[in-house]
Amino acid sequence: MPTYHYRCKNCNYDFTEQQSFSDDPVTVCPKCGEEQVRKVFAAPSIEFKGSGFYRTDSGKH
Template sequence: MPTYHYRCKNCEYDFTEQQSFSDDPITVCPKCGEEQVHKVYSSVPVKFKGHGFYRTDRGGSSSSSEK
């Protein structure tokens, strides 16, 4: 199950919740009870592994295929 990060606009309380994709997003703050909660989105780290991501990673010999 994915974990989502939430923040309350009213009291600035940060919390995370594990929810199914089909669950509705949380809107009520568990700390202050106000309906001011929104999801916080952050960048996802990307790590490239393997061959094919750089010019030098092409298959075969570069001297015989380039002229």
């Protein structure tokens, strides 16, 4: 099950929730009770480095 990072715009409370893809996103802050919660998006945790990941890296066909 994916873990999502949330932050409340009202009190700046950071928290994570494990949710299914079909669950509705959290909108109410568990600390202050306001409807000011937004998902925090971050860069993906996978990086492709080195040769072999691009079409131009392959040999001639």
